[in-house]
Each structure stands twice: as structure tokens, then as C-alpha cells.
Amino acid sequence: METFPVVNMEKLNGEERAATMNLINHACENWGFFQIVNHGISTELLDRVEKMTKEHYKKCMEERFKQMVAAKAGLEEAVETEIDDLDWESTFYLRHLPISNISDIPDLQHDYRQLMKEFAQHLQNLAEDILDLLCENLGLDKGYLKTVFYGSAKAPTFGTKVSNYPPCPKPHLIKGLRAHTDAGGVILLFQDDKVSGLQLLKDDKWVDVPPMQHSIVINLGDQLEVITNGRYKSVLHRVIAQPHGTGRMSIASFYNPGSDALIYPAPQLLVNNNNIMHYPKFVFEDYMNLYAQLKFQPKEPRFEAFMKSIDIATA
Numbered sequence: 001m002e003t004f005p006v007v008n009m010e011k012l013n014g015e016e017r018a019a020t021m022n023l024i025n026h027a028c029e030n031w032g033f034f035q036i037v038n039h040g041i042s043t044e045l046l047d048r049v050e051k052m053t054k055e056h057y058k059k060c061m062e063e064r065f066k067q068m069v070a071a072k073a074g075l076e077e078a079v080e081t082e083i084d085d086l087d088w089e090s091t092f093y094l095r096h097l098p099i100s101n102i103s104d105i106p107d108l109q110h111d112y113r114q115l116m117k118e119f120a121q122h123l124q125n126l127a128e129d130i131l132d133l134l135c136e137n138l139g140l141d142k143g144y145l146k147t148v149f150y151g152s153a154k155a156p157t158f159g160t161k162v163s164n165y166p167p168c169p170k171p172h173l174i175k176g177l178r179a180h181t182d183a184g185g186v187i188l189l190f191q192d193d194k195v196s197g198l199q200l201l202k203d204d205k206w207v208d209v210p211p212m213q214h215s216i217v218i219n220l221g222d223q224l225e226v227i228t229n230g231r232y233k234s235v236l237h238r239v240i241a242q243p244h245g246t247g248r249m250s251i252a253s254f255y256n257p258g259s260d261a262l263i264y265p266a267p268q269l270l271v272n273n274n275n276i277m278h279y280p281k282f283v284f285e286d287y288m289n290l291y292a293q294l295k296f297q298p299k300e301p302r303f304e305a306f307m308k309s310i311d312i313a314t315a
Contacts, residue, residue, distance in 0.1 A: 032235030
């Protein structure tokens, strides 16, 4: 098995740029994931985000999670077969773009709100840098992916899912998060560096995404698979719950197309495919509406559903 790809972003500024760009391209084509270090977000900021996120969970969310488990009629003791309709996670969501909802989230301390706003701005900038690196590797004009994502509303959809995965008494029967591909564009994950759990499916085997202090994990969503006409793939991933310890923290930020963005394979990438579009054309919001119903099912039927709608429309 290959080693999980780790990209040192500082090497993009020197003699090793070409090799680093090749590593990114290889990761996108063969893994759908890679981990970046020296990405420009200060270690001090990341440490503060981790500290305050864990404090917020202990203070405001841990007891709610315990009550939820208790309300499910002795869930911890009663489970004897694998559960396929429950995730062992405690979450809340922050929306940054097109309109922020961070002021409306209850129980967030002022300092934590301000910190997450600052963190989100850094992540947005990093996401757009990553998209331009992908454009360069794909032979697309700089800014192409960002322009597609902005749509006519001139803004992407950008938000953060803050998750904690408490210790689980039966991790072999209850997943922290069930296997799925991400619907959107590029996902930036700041994960716990002490507690593992994230896995991706590669060559029909589940592979651990190694915790690494102060790194950001990048993974590609369904929209980039469509735009690249399948050259880059979104990949199944899951979170395995842990039976002991303090639990795992995960902060996933989703840089997605705007709701009205029109998504389809980039024309420049069709030349090497005999001008054949292997993926449909659709509006991102329509895709998300379908994804909401089928998140934990294979992605291929989602694409096929839109292909069929195109066939019917052109018949």
C-alpha cells in the first residue's frame, strides 16, 4: 500500500515545485485525499481552535449527547447488530457564505465566535489556493474552478461542520460517521492529532488517514469529479468510533459551488475523452436536494439520475 500523500506547501515556492505539483495531481487521481503541512495557517491559531472547540463540547454539548443516547432506549446496551441509520457524533454547523449564521448559533462564547470567523477566512483563502493548484495540474485557466463555483450569485457556498466523536461502547456496530462521498467541491479538515478514526476506501481496503499535528486534510467532493469528467474522483470515507479515551474532534469546512452554479465537465478536459461527457450537467442546488436523500448510498445513481433527466429532455 502506498503511503498516504502528505504535501509540504512551502515546496511550491522553490525548486521542488514541479515534484510537489505532481504529488498533488497523483493524490487527486489515485486517493481523492491528501494532507497538507506548512499551509500558512499559524500553529497558534490552530491550537486555539482545537482548545476552544473541545472546551465548547465539554461545556455545552457533551451532556446533550448523553441525553440523546439515553433517550434511545438503552442504545448502548441494546445494540447487538450493526446500526446503519445512526452516526455516533455530536455536531453543529456554521455557515460562512453566502450569508453567515455564526451570530445565530446559541451557546457560542464571543471569543469562540470571533476565532471561528478568523479561522473560516483563512480556510476560504486556502480553499481557493487549492482550486488554483488543481486548475494548473488540469491545464485549466487560473481561476476557472473558482468562477464555476461562484455561479451567478458571485459567491460559493461555504460552511463548517464541527464534530466530536465521544467514546462508543460498541464501535464494531455503530459508526462514528457512515461511509459516504462528499457532495460538494473541496473539503478542508482540521482533525484531532491524537485520536484517529477517519478512514478512506482505496483499492477496496479501508485506509487510515493519519492524525498529524497542525495539518489540514484535503478531500475532493462529487462536484470536482464531474467538472474533471472523472479524472479526479470523490472517495468513500467514514469515521470509526473509538471505545475509550476522550473522543475525537473534527472540523470540516466545505467550499462548495453556489446554489445556482451550473456544474458540468470542463470543455477543455473533454478533448482527451473524444469530447464525450461522462457526467451530466446540473444546477448544484438540485444535486444537493437529491444528495440529502441519498447521502449514504453510492454516488453513481445520483449522477445517472441527472443523465437520464438530460436524455428525457433532449428526446
